[in-house]
Amino acid sequence: xxxxxxxxxxxxxxxxxxxxxxxxxxxxxxxxxxxxxxxxxxxxxxxxxxxxxxxxxxxxxxxxxxxxxxxxxxxxxxxxxxxxxxxxxxxxxxxxxxxxxxxxxxxxxxxxxxxxxxxxxxxxxxxxxxxxxxxxxxxxxxxxxxxxxxxxxxxxxxxxxxxxxxxxxxxxxxxxxxxxxxxxxxxxxxxxxxxxxxxxxxxxxxxxxxxxxxxxxxxxxxxxxxxxxxxxxxxxxxxxxxxxxxxxxxxxxxxxxxxxxxxxx
Amino acid sequence: xxxxxxxxxxxxxxxxxxxxxxxxxxxxxxxxxxxxxxxxxxxxxxxxxxxxxxxxxxxxxxxxxxxxxxxxxxxxxxxxxxxxxxxxxxxxxxxxxxxxxxxxxxxxxxxxxxxxxxxxxxxxxxxxxxxxxxxxxxxxxxxxxxxxxxxxxxxxxxxxxxxxxxxxxxxxxxxxxxxxxxxxxxxxxxxxxxxxxxxxxxxxxxxxxxxxxxxxxxxxxxxxxxxxxxxxxxxxxxxxxxxxxxxxxxxxxxxxxxxxxxxxxxxxxxxxxxxxxxxxxxxxxxxxxxxxxxxxxxxxxxxxxxxxxxxxxxxxxxxxxxxxxxxxxxxxxxxx
Ligand SMILES: Nc1ncnc2c1ncn2[C@@H]1O[C@H](COP(=O)(O)OP(=O)(O)O)[C@@H](O)[C@H]1O
Ligand SMILES: [Mg+2]
Numbered sequence: 227x228x229x230x231x232x233x234x235x236x237x238x239x240x241x242x243x244x245x246x247x248x249x250x251x252x253x254x255x256x257x258x259x260x261x262x263x264x265x266x267x268x269x270x271x272x273x274x275x276x277x278x279x280x281x282x283x284x285x286x287x288x289x290x291x292x293x294x295x296x297x298x299x300x301x302x303x304x305x306x307x308x309x310x311x312x313x314x315x316x317x318x319x320x321x322x323x324x325x326x327x328x329x330x331x332x333x334x335x336x337x338x339x340x341x342x343x344x345x346x347x348x349x350x351x352x353x354x355x356x357x358x359x360x361x362x363x364x365x366x367x368x369x370x371x372x373x374x375x376x377x378x379x380x381x382x383x384x385x386x387x388x389x390x391x392x393x394x395x396x397x398x399x400x401x402x403x404x405x406x407x408x409x410x411x412x413x414x415x416x417x418x419x420x421x422x423x424x425x426x427x428x429x430x431x432x433x434x435x436x437x438x439x440x441x442x443x444x445x446x447x448x449x450x451x452x453x454x455x456x457x458x459x460x461x462x463x464x465x466x467x468x469x470x471x472x473x474x475x476x477x478x479x480x481x482x483x484x485x486x487x488x489x490x491x
Numbered sequence: 492x493x494x495x496x497x498x499x500x501x502x503x504x505x506x507x508x509x510x511x512x513x514x515x516x517x518x519x520x521x522x523x524x525x526x527x528x529x530x531x532x533x534x535x536x537x538x539x540x541x542x543x544x545x546x547x548x549x550x551x552x553x554x555x556x557x558x559x560x561x562x563x564x565x566x567x568x569x570x571x572x573x574x575x576x577x578x579x580x581x582x583x584x585x586x587x588x589x590x591x592x593x594x595x596x597x598x599x600x601x602x603x604x605x606x607x608x609x610x611x612x613x614x615x616x617x618x619x620x621x622x623x624x625x626x627x628x629x630x631x632x633x634x635x636x637x638x639x640x641x642x643x644x645x646x647x648x649x650x651x652x653x654x655x656x657x658x659x660x661x662x663x664x665x666x667x668x669x670x671x672x673x674x675x676x677x678x679x680x681x682x683x684x685x686x687x688x689x690x691x692x693x694x695x696x697x698x699x700x701x702x703x704x705x706x707x708x709x710x711x712x713x714x715x716x717x718x719x720x721x722x723x724x725x726x727x728x729x730x731x732x733x734x735x736x737x738x739x740x741x742x743x744x745x746x747x748x749x750x751x752x753x754x755x756x757x758x759x760x761x762x763x764x765x766x767x768x769x770x771x772x773x774x775x776x777x778x779x780x781x782x783x784x785x786x787x788x789x790x791x792x793x794x795x796x797x798x799x800x801x802x803x804x805x806x807x808x809x810x811x812x813x814x815x816x817x818x819x820x821x822x823x824x825x826x827x
Contacts, residue, residue, distance in 0.1 A: 269815060276702060302704040310702070316695040319688075330685050332704035339685045398631075402748045 227290050228389055229254040229274070229422050235284035237388040237446075244270040247284070254390075257423045259437030259454075261430070263467055267446040268426045269311055275424075276308040277301045288391070304333050307389035311396045311426075317369040321360055321379055324368050325351045325386045330427035332387035358412050362466050374405045381412060385421075392416065394425040398432050406432055406464050422456040430472060434479040442467055455480040495683040498761050502679060504767075506672045513661055520666050526732060528772050529667030532723040533674040535764035537718040543689060543759035545714045546694030548605040550746060553591050555585040555719045557740040558727025561637065562606045564736040567646030569627075574647045578727035584722025586716050593715030595707050609746075616741035630680055642734030642737025649731055663732045670728055674721040679761055681717065690714055694759075744786075748775075751789065755796045757803025766804050 228251035246451035252258055260268050271281035275286055282413055285294045288304055291308040298303065306442040316324050329350045330336070330343065355361040358378040368379060384392055397413065398406045410432055417423050417436065427433045431439065434454040437473075442450040442463050448455070450463045457463050459478035468476060513522050538552040562581035571582070592611060595603045620640055626632035630707040651662030682689050689710045692700040697707055730736045739745065748771065755766020774792055776783040799806045 277700065278702070298701040299704055302702065308702055310699065314696060314699045316692045316699070318695055319652045319691060323688060323691075324632075327688055327700065327705060328703040331689060331706075333704075335704075339689065341680060341686075343682045343685060348709075385702065 228252055229289060230274065230424075231258075231480065232271075233285045233287065235271070235274055236266070237274055237279060239375060242294075242412075243446045245274065248443075248446070248448060249284075250423065250441060250448070251405045252391075252422060254422050255420060257417050257438045259433040259440045260317040260424065260426045260431055260443060261316045261428065261440065261467065262443035262449065268443055269395055270446075272308060272395055272424075272426065276306055276393060285489045289429050296302040296357055299335075302387060303334055305390035306393070307332070307384035307387045307391070307394040309380045309395060310398060311399065313373060313380075315368045315371075315376055315379055318367065320365050320367055321355065321371075321382075322351060322364040324379055325354050325382050327384035328344075328383040329354065332383075334446065342402070350386055350388070354382040357385055357415070361410075372400055374408065377401070377409060378412065381409075381416075383414065390422060392421050392423045394423065394427075395426065396426055398427060398429050412434055428466070430476050431479055434476060434483055435479075454483060493683075497681065498679045498683070499676075501762065502672065502675050505675070506668065509668050510665075513664055519660060523660050523816075524772070524776065525687070526660070526664045526667040528768060529671040530666075530725050530729050530750060531752065532765050532768040532773065533671045534722055535733075535749055535756075535768055536671070536674050536678050537720075538749065539720045539759065540591075540681060540690070540718045540754055541714055541765070542648045542753060544694065545690040546713070547596070547711065547714070548601060549596065550605050550607045550750070551589065551608035551611065551792040552718070553714075553746040553749060554608070554615055554741065555589050556726035556729070557615065557724045559585045560722030560730040560736045560740055561643075561726075562723075563727040564638070564646045565645040567773050568643050571647075574649055574731050577647070578724060578731065579818070581727035581730075582723035584718050585726065586719045589715045589719030589722075590712060593712045596715075597711060612741055613743070616738055619741070619819070638737065640738065642735060642739075643730075643823045644735045646730070660794065667728060667732065670721070670725060674725070675761070675765065677717075677721060682761055683724070686710070686713065721812050737787075748789070751793045753803075754793065755803055757800075757805030757807075760803075760805045763803050763805035766809055769802065 233249050234247050235245060236243065236247050248271065262268055270279065274281045277300070278294060281294055287293065288306065291304065293301055293304055299385055315443040316327065319327070326343065326347070327406055329347050352361065355364055358381055360375060360378055360382060363375070369374070372377065381394070381397065394413065398409050403410065406429060413423065413425070425433070425436065437454060440450070440452065440454050440457060441448060442457070444466050449466060450460050454476070457468065457480065458473040464470065464473040495765045512525060517521060534552060534556050539550065541547050541549050548654060551562040559581035562584045563574065566577040566580060567574060592608060596607055599607060619637045622637055623638055624635055626636040627634045649662065649666065651659035655662050655704070689700070689705045692703070692705050693707055701707060726740070729740070752767035752771050753764050754767070755770055757763030757764065771792070775789070778788045779786060796803065
C-alpha cells in the first residue's frame with residue numbers, strides 16, 4: 227500500500243485549472259522531487275494534500291485512509307507536516323516556543339490542554355532544534371531571524387510533529403549556495419532517518435541530489451515522472467522547463483548522483 | 492528565573508502592598524476608589540486574554556460584566572438569594588453567554604468580531620432601557636423585568652454592614668483585592684501554559700497554527716469561556732459593592748474607558764492592563780474638576796499613547812530596560 231496516493235486531484239480557480247486530474251503514488255521512504263515553471267500548480271497541489279484548500283474533485287489518501295475532507299489540523303494528526311513556501315512563523319514567540327507549538331499540538335488531538343509541558347515534549351523540541359542546528363539560539367524571538375534560519379525553523383517545527391510525510395515547498399528558494407548545501411544536508415539526514423519527503427524546488431542541484439524520483443508539472447498536469455537521469459533526455463522537460471544549458475547541467479548532476487549511490491553501495 | 496516565576500513574584504508583591512494600603516492611606520475615599528480599581532483591573536486583565544493574548548477583537552467583555560452584575564442583582568431582588576450564591580451564579584451565566592457568543596463569532600475574523608460583539612451589548616442595553624412593562628409592583632411603583640432605566644437596588648450585600656458597621660467598605664476592599672489577585676494569577680497561569688502558547692500562535696498566524704495542529708475553533712471557545720468567569724464575577728462584585736445595577740454598565744463610554752486601559756497599558760502582556768487601569772483611574776481622578784474637559788483630556792491621553800507608545804506603557808518599560816541592559820551587556824562582551 228502506498229503511503230500517499232493522489233487520485234485524479236483537480237483544483238479549479240474559476241476557469242483556471244491550477245491542478246488538473248493529477249494522480250500519483252508515493253511509497254514510504256521515497257523522496258519525491260517536484261519541479262515545474264512558476265504557476266504550474268505545485269503549491270496548489272500541496273495545499274490540497276495538507277488541507278488548506280479543498281479539492282475541486284479527486285481524492286487524497288494517506289495510508290489507505292481517505293483524508294480529502296479532513297481539516298488541516300486533522301491531517302497533522304494523521305501524520306502530515308507541511309513547510310510553507312513563504313517564510314512563515316510565530317513572530318512573537320521564541321524559536322523554542324515555535325517548535326513547542328508543533329511538538330505539543332501537532333501529534334495528536336488535545337481535548338483539554340494542561341498547565342505543564344510534559345518532559346517528553348520538551349525533549350522532542352530540543353531534538354528537533356538540534357537536527358536543524360538552531361539549538362544555540364533557541365531563546366531568541368523568531369522575528370529577528372535571517373531567512374535561512376527561518377527556513378530551518380519551519381523544518382524543525384515540522385520535524386517536531388514526528389511526521390510520516392514531510393512536504394517541503396521551495397525550502398531553499400532565495401538562499402546562497404552554502405546555505406543550500408546546509409539545508410540539503412538537513413533534509414538528506416531526515417530522509418535517511420526514514421521520513422518520506424515530497425519537495426518542491428526550482429534549484430535543480432538540490433532537487434536532483436535529494437530526490438529518488440522526480441515529477442515535473444506544467445499547467446497543472448504531469449509533464450514527466452521518473453528518475454532524475456531521465457530529465458535531460460526528455461525533450462518536453464528541456465523545452466518547457468530546463469532549457470538546453472540547464473538540461474546539460476542536470477544530466478551532469480544526475481550522473482554524479484548515480485556515482486555517489488554506487489560509492490555508497 | 493522563568494517569566495512565570497517573575498510574574499508570580501510580582502503578583503505577590505502587588506497583593507502584599509495592596510493588603511497594607513487601607514492602613515497606610517486611612518482615607519475612606521481612596522479605599523473605595525481602589526476597590527473600583529480592583530473591579531476594572533479584573534475586567535481588563537481578562538479582556539487582555541482575549542484581545543491581547545489571543546488577538547480576537549471581541550468587545551463582549553463589557554456585556555459579560557453586565558450579565559454578571561444583572562444576574563446577581565436579579566437573583567437577590569426577585570428570589571432573595573444570598574449574594575454568596577448569586578455572585579458565582581452570575582459568573583457562570585457570563586461563561587455560558589460568552590461561549591454562545593464565541594460560537595457565533597467562530598467563522599468571523601478581525602473587525603467583524605468587534606462589530607458582532609458590540610452589537611450584542613448595545614442590543615442588550617436598548618432592550619433593558621426600552622422595556623417599560625411592569626413585571627412586579629414594588630411600593631415605589633413599577634419594576635420592569637430587567638429593571639428598566641433605573642435598574643436594581645437593595646438586592647443584598649455581603650454582610651459587612653452588620654459585621655463592620657460604618658467600616659463595611661474595608662470588607663469590600665479586601666474582597667475586591669482577592670478578586671483581582673485571583674484574576675491576575677489565573678491570567679499568569681493561562682499565558683504561561685500550553686494553552687497560552689496556542690492562543691499566541693493563533694494570534695501570530697492562524698493558518699500556520701492550524702498546520703501545526705492548533706485547532707482555532709476549539710481554543711477560541713476555550714478563551715471565550717475562560718475569560719468570562721472572572722469578568723462575570725467582577726460584574727457580580729460590582730453589583731454588591733455599589734448596591735445599584737443599572738444599564739450604565741452596558742454603556743459605550745464605559746466600554747471605551749476600559750478598552751483605553753488595555754491600550755494605554757500595553758496589549759498582550761500580563762501587567763500592561765493593570766498598569767493601564769492604574770494610570771487611567773488616576774488621570775480620571777486628577778481631571779475630576781475639569782467637567783466636560785475631562786472627556787477631552789481622556790481622549791488626548793489615549794491618542795498620545797497610541798501615537799507615542801504603540802506598545803503601551805509596558806512596551807515602553809521593556810524597551811527602556813533593554814536599552815539600559817544593552818550597554819552593560821556589550822561592555823561585558825568586550826571584557827571577555
Ligand atoms: N487562491 C487562488 N485563487 C486564484 N488563483 C490561484 C490561487 N492560488 C493559485 N492560483 C493560480 O493557480 C496557478 C498555480 O499556482 P501555484 O500552485 O501557486 O503555482 P506554483 O507553486 O507551481 O508556482 C497560478 O496560475 C496561480 O495564479
Ligand atoms: Mg509555489
